[in-house]
Amino acid sequence: MAVRVMIEPYSADWAVAFQQEQGRLEACLTAWSPEVQHIGSTAVEGLGGKPVIDIMVGFSDEEGLSAAVDPLLKAGYCYYPCFEEPPFRDRRFLARLQDFPATVFESPEDFPDRAVHPPVFHLHLLRRGSPFWQRHLAFRDYLRRHPITRDAYYRMKVKLAKGVWESHNDYAKAKTAFIRRVERLAELEG
Known part of the structure; x- marks a missing residue:
């Protein structure tokens, strides 16, 4: 199924939504x-993007990482164990979906209409x-x-968003080379 990506101008509401969450x-x-x-x-003032707040939750050990899933399900998050394949075996991915109950998604075929x-x-x-x-x-910093x-990243995202993609992952992959260059520059800046 073809998808379109919607890029919005930066909104200060994103920082407020993050702080509340x-x-x-x-x-x-x-x-x-x-x-x-x-x-x-959404974490970079002045940078537009998809209006989805990305959050990293860091734990000191594997126990906390795995144990946190149940309380987050009870708090209304959906859990995606289907995304725990390499290279993401050491990451748990969850999302809060608008007007959708907490669910465990074992397969992408089970995802609700985005x-x-x-x-x-x-x-x-x-x-x-x-x-x-x-x-x-x-990268953020x-x-x-x-x-x-x-600003160059924003212009690239706006240009890419004008296309039609097989999936949101394909859109994300199209940004990878730019992101890797920035990560390398950050590493050199050190």
């Missing part, structure tokens, strides 16, 4: 003392300090410090 997540997961970070385009139940929050549960953790924070790169 951060408080809920910290209360829900207090037993594991997680570190909650706002990542992705147009009817769009994601509001994406949660990436992982170990603090993991390569995924470090890359996402470095580089874009925050370098408005020219941030």
Whole structure:
């Protein structure tokens, strides 16, 4: 099924939505003392993107990472074990979908219609300090410090969004080369 990606101009509401959800997540997961970070385009002031708040929740060990799934399901998040294939075996992915109850999705065929139940929050549960953790924070922070790169990324996303994609993953893959270059620049800046 072909999909279109909608890129919106930056909204200060994204930071407010993150802060509110951060408080809920910290209360829900207090037993594991997680570190909650706002990542992705919505975390960079001035950068437009899809209006989905991406959040990384970092744990000190595997026990917290796995144990956190049940309280998050009870809090209304959907869990996607189907996304725990390599290279994401050490990450748990959850999402809060608009007007959709907490569900465990074993297969992409079970996903609800994204147009009817769009994601509001994406949660990436992982170990603090993991390569995924470090890359996402470095990318976010580089874009925050370098408005020219941030603006180039936005222009690229707007251009890509004009196309029709097989899936949202195909759109994400089209951005990979740019993201890897920025990650390398962040690494060099060090």
